[in-house]
Amino acid sequence: MGQPAEKPRRATYADLEAVPPNKVAELVRGTLHVFPRPAPKHAWASSGLGAELIGPFQRGRGGPGGWIILDEPELHFLDPGAPGQVDALVPDLAGWRRERMPALPDTPYFELAPDWICEVLSRSTEDVDRDEKMPIYARQGVRHAWLVDPNARTLEVYVLGQDRRWGSAVVHRDAACVRIAPFDAIELDLSVLWAK
Template sequence: MGEPAEKQRRATYADLEAVAPMKVAELVRGTLHVFPRPAPRHANAAGALQGELFGPFHRGRGGPGGWWILPEPELHFPDPAAPGEIEALVPDLAGWRRERMPELPETAYFALAPDWICEVLSASTEDVDRDEKMPVYAREGVRHAWLVDPIARTLEVYVLGEAGRWGPAVVHRDAARVRVEPFDAIELDLSVLWAK
């Protein structure tokens, strides 16, 4: 009989801090995930979506205001499997209602879970975004999650249910014009998210 497999060491925030600055690093369930910077279609979709939401919701121009809409914020959550340790997630976009977070924190990270997150999917990140990060967002009480796929040209919309689980996805495609929670005060033209 062979020796039992050696237990893999849980990564820590110090491991995340040691990652090269031109990489995106996240710490989820004790595993360090390191990705290259986003590819052009990914960056275009994230930037276009932020542009569509920033004026009406962050600034209140042509919309209700009342939000902080931020690109790539570092979120810190307690790691339930390792007391005293954290999980560090970096969604492509996140939004907080200002009534919950009246001022931005002084720290380089956010300890308060956002009200909305958006992950832009790519071949290198999709499994982590769906299988590892989405359950953490649900556990932390993020009410709304969007998954944008710039290759398939889809927007998947999730709302957190009463049981703390994501409801079924509502999927919008191609050049649809949609009103989607929590930003349904404006109509969003999905065609602006796809590179032309």
Template sequence: MGQPAGKQRRATYADLKAVPPHRVAELVRGTLHVLPRPAPRHANAASALGADLHGAFQRGRGGPGGWWILDEPELHFPDPEVPGEEEALVPDLAGWRRERMPELPETAYFLRTPDWICEVVSPSIAAFDRDEKMPAYAREGVRHAWLVDPLQRTLEVFSLVPGRGWERGAVHRGAARVRVEPFDAIELDLSALWAK
């Protein structure tokens, strides 16, 4: 028997796996979101930020080490609406403290919630990042979130407040040199994130 009129079938992880590899697919609350690969400014901002954090916090070069910093990891969270089903989200960057995740998993995805995520927003996906993904990250206990906008040249900082959700902190702009939790052990030059 088919679906009732007006009711769409919930997408599954099998639907996500069927998406062509030149696209980015995410599964949130039973809805499959298929997105284009990042545009050059988006990719540059994520790459530049990842390089700064990876060197200092994963490798310990010029910073304290003690983290895994990864580009576009696939995160699996329980679907809050259907027991036994999963969501699959792909932040631009994510970080785990090694004390919480001493080794990388053998799977192609992560079941352990990261300590930090970063989404690089663009006009076509900003609402999805803010309205769909940020609540999922809060629900799953991600403690720190950054939203980077390479067109507006901003870095928005969020901290999770238990029982209340995200608390928006500072918004850093332009060529500011900043120290931002949880990576405030080093100074970041935001001008490196904005393509010239």
């Protein structure tokens, strides 16, 4: 009889810290995921969406204010399936209502779950974003999740139910002009998300 197969070693935060700075790394349920920096269409969509939201919702210019919206914040959540293990996720954009987070923490990461996240999908990240990170966001009580696909030119909108499960996606396409919670105080022209 052969030796029993060894269980793969769970990655640690030290493994994440050892990733070169020109990569994006996330620690999800003990697995280290390392991705290249975002491609141009991905960066365009993320930057465009952030620019549309920060003025009215963070600064209160032409909108209600009341939010902190950040690019690529590092989120730390305890993994209930592995005591002491931290999931370290980096959404493309995340937002917190100021009544929940009046000021930024002094740590280099956030332990308070955002009220909204946005992931911009690419071939290298889509499976992890959908299948691994979305359940963690739901478990942590993130109320709103948007998935932007710059190649398909779609915006999928999810709202968390009382059972901590995502409702069915509402999909907006191409150059639609839409009002979407939690940012429905303004109309969002999706055409600004798609690189020409």
